[in-house]
Amino acid sequence: MTMEPGRHTRTAAIALAVVLAAAGCAKSEETTAAPAASDTQGRQVVQTPTGDAGPTCTLAKFGGTKFDLKAATVGFSQSEKEANPFRIAETRSIKDEAAKLGIQKLRVTNAQSQFSKQITDVQQLIAQGAQLLVIAPLNSDGWEPVLQQASAKKIPIITVDRKINATSCGDYLTFIGSNFYEQGRRAADQMIKALDGKGKVAILLGAPGNNVTTERTNGFKEQVRKQAPGIEISFEQTGEFAREKGQQVTEQLIQSNPDINGIYAENDEMALGAVTALKGAGKEAGDIKIVSVDGTRSAVQGIVDGWLYSVIESNPRFGPLAFETAQKFLDGQAIPDKVIISDREYAGDTAKAGLDEAY
Template structure:
């Protein structure tokens, strides 16, 4: 039986095709990524995003919000209007973005939250969270420092940006550890916003105000630990006052290796952000994805730093080349941080 199509119907079909985005082919999905800033962690993690996207024949639209929540809101709205296939968000602030994530969901665009958590209501509209157990990381680094100072003395804490989940959860873990040790006095706690330069200034202020009362420094990331170590070095105190951090970036591991930083918890940026990208691709293609892929960070000290440093920074290209296979293996096993 011959089918007859009206000119109007045919025109409507052509118009619909023309108005659809060029990337509507889910075999070659387009993933919009918005990250809070280009910190050392995010910059290194971007390599994992690119490696996984290449293996998946996906296109990545990358944006940094430069720690401005309004920038991030605009970026998510733009991705939604462009009808990308999925969106990955490392949030500037944990309490915002609810309306934007809800709008993306309403448009049929899966959202993956990574690196930093958002509010429960916002997370409910996302298909997955891929990121660290930051409470455990804060608790681990604090406990390591407390052990190093013999369970007594004065400590100072450098926080991430107030209101960001990494800061909230790592501070929570640090306070949990301190609560178990009444002989350890918290002298001061202040944000340095994940940045070395700000941490350098905050640490200088701490040293000026508290001097010899400081027995240890808890930094909520390695960049701030490095800034602190520089301030300590100028006073001849680097390696004498123990410093701990989180993330396991290159300079952080070097500081662990030379004894200026006694411990860090490895949050593998390429692995974590690469996995978030794979989950976004899978969600866009209608495949099952974990509602939560929680990373338990390996603890890095002088005794094991050589292994991780070799893997990630001496032969990084091999690690990046092997990353897509590792990501899929970990997603299948549920051992998300395995490396």
């Protein structure tokens, strides 16, 4: 599922020099708040593995020494601006669970959707003594500088919501997130149902350079090809996972493809931008069927209001599962190379019933 480059072997001296050079270039927020109740509503559920669950990792295999998670310095690197409800819920979940567990030194950074800043952010977290890193990667490639430095210090890295192209139980510990290919396949099933198996569909692609966009696209296309040859994918353009960009691309789409029947948006923000564009063009709710992925409250409300047909959830509440996984690792238990969560689906009556569970 991920590329397997060789393990990085630069010396700790070189890694430390790079870290020190980066120090001072990025700020981190240290959270020492009193324990807060973690949002248990909508808590992530791990899928039961079937067949080969993949390789596993233990503390002995990974290297390094056991430490007390409560007393440790833990770094969380957020990738994107917190204008997106997914990112807001994700960061809140990490902070709330850390407070609940009594972790006193949680340092949080935000890369503001700039990959170079995220690299610098994590380098500074390492320089500040982070013993555990939880990273929501902006891109899947380009992590070599961080991986070299973390490897030299035997710092376990848990990636959430997006993968990095590297070696598990070596460059990083594990990935926690959804099956993105399956999300695309399920979105295709909903689109096929909405269009009764025929029509023209546009895809609002996510940001390039990460596995989420690739897998959500491939899952959707392959399911349409297999199950609905009467559906033509006639338009594809990136909306960069952003509402404003989704609106702009949809405005172009309406002009260039006025006969479009459906829109597959690879996240809710782009879908909501598409709704704004359709309203501006004088369209009525339901004229063009929209299927998206995420499960934000605004998107689920869009189903209730008739503007969206269906939403496949991508649950951002990683705090409990991330820290539970870290503690199991520190206790000597075997950790799989990927921890895949189950995601619900909103459509029709289930949208109204599940509105309070959306984020």
